[in-house]
Amino acid sequence: MSKIAFIGGGNMSSCIFDGIKRAHKDADDxxxxxxxxEKLAKFADKKAKITTSNVEAAKESDIIFLGVKPQMLTSVLQELKDNGIDFSAKILVSMAAGFKIASIRRLTAAPYIVRIMPSTPAKIGLGITGIYFENGIDDKNKKLISSLLEPLGMLCRLNSEEGINAIGALAGSAPAFLYRFFEAVEHECIRYGFSQSDARKIVEQLGLGTSSMVIHNHETPISALREAVTSKGGTTYEGLQQMTAFKFEEMIEEVFKACMKKTHLFEEMF
Ligand SMILES: NC(=O)C1=CN([C@@H]2O[C@H](COP(=O)(O)OP(=O)(O)OC[C@H]3O[C@@H](n4cnc5c(N)ncnc54)[C@H](OP(=O)(O)O)[C@@H]3O)[C@@H](O)[C@H]2O)C=CC1
Ligand SMILES: O=C(O)[C@@H]1CCC=N1
Incomplete structure (x- = not known):
């Protein structure tokens, strides 16, 4: 097994780390x-070597996952470069939104860089992870990196960094938008007299049941599933009319546009 390091042990690194541990029982060091x-103790409990030295972690590893916020990445890479890390035989795997391969290369001169865009449902093996390989990465290493990420759920191979940007919005950020919808429904449950605990259960079953209907009726357009709920002259129709009045589709378009705009702004900054 290649030696692996995570620089930054936050939410996303933890999802990927857990996935690797689930699928690769031999991934010990x-x-x-x-x-x-103290924030890395959860990794130590799972037999990881934890350190405050990014340089030590990078030096000891063949595959380095960059798990810091985009705003931190420049200084982290600079620190590694300034401390003599030789990237020539290492693979850098960056999950940072809006941080291009060209920028990572400018800071490190690393020949092997992979961009990934994971999502938090990866924590339970149900994420969508975008991956973009440059031409320089050979098939053996493509297979290796993919095998580390497959336990996270669906792996979506992309042909460009702009594809990574798009999947970042459509799959990376989108769970936050769906959670916002669930939060709003939970709030309405409480407004209509349900207890907090029942409201939560209703939202859980609503999410599970509705997603499962989409999955179990793979050949059916989602619009047809919606129409099956919408009795002619009935109550759902009135609710949907409000969504139309409030320009729901336009709002969603603007939501994703805003994510992309910020990603492109990051690309200019870094
Ligand atoms: N969250 C998500 O859904 C997604 C996130 N991403 C990307 O993943 C990356 C990480 O995001 P996320 O996990 O959410 O963020 P977190 O804030 O959870 O994690 C960032 C981690 O970086 C650590 N850190 C801060 N400064 C340094 C440093 N100088 N050296 C080493 N580690 C440092 C922080 O440590 P401490 O807390 O101790 O300060 C923290 O553990 C980002 O680039 C983001 O764009 C991509 C797709 C989805
Ligand atoms: O909010 C962010 O910047 C990251 C990228 C995609 C999801 N979370």
Whole structure:
């Protein structure tokens, strides 16, 4: 097994780390680095080597997952470069939104860089992870990196970094938008007299049942599933009319446009 490091042990690194541990029982000496050792204890409990030194973690590893926020990545890469890390035989796997391969290369001169765009449902093996390989990565390494990410759920191979940007919005950010919808429904349940605990259960079953209907009726357009709920002259129709009045589709378009705009702004900044 190649030696693996995570620079930054936050939410996303933790999802990927857990996936690797689930699928690769022999992955024992994974390094995780971050500024606060106490926050890395959860990794140590799962046999990772934890350290406050990004340099130590990078030096010891063949595959380095970059798990810090885009705003931190420049200084982290600069630190590794300034401390003599030789990237020539290492693979850098960056999950940072809006941070291009060209920018990582400018800072590190690393020949092998992979962009990935995971999502938090990866925590339970149900995420969507975008992946973009440059031409320089050979098939053996493509297979290796893919095998580390497959336990996270669906792996979506993309042909460009703009594809990574798009999947970042459509699959990386989108869980937050769906959670916002669930939060709003939970709030309405409470407004109509349900207890907090019942409201939560209703939202859980609503999400599970509706997603399962989409999955179990794979050949059926989603619009047809919606129409099956919408009795002629009935109550659902009135609710949908409100969604139309409030320009629901236009709002969703603007939501994704805003994500992309910020991603492109990041690309200019870094
Ligand atoms: N969350 C998501 O759904 C997604 C996130 N991403 C990308 O993943 C990356 C990480 O995001 P996320 O996990 O959510 O963020 P988190 O804030 O959870 O994690 C960032 C981690 O970086 C650590 N850190 C901060 N400074 C340094 C440093 N100098 N050296 C090493 N580690 C450092 C932080 O440690 P400490 O807390 O101790 O300061 C923290 O553990 C981002 O680039 C983001 O764009 C991509 C797709 C989806
Ligand atoms: O909010 C963010 O910047 C990251 C990228 C996609 C999801 N979360």
């Amino acid at each position: 994974i390094y995780v680095s971050g500024p606060h050792l």
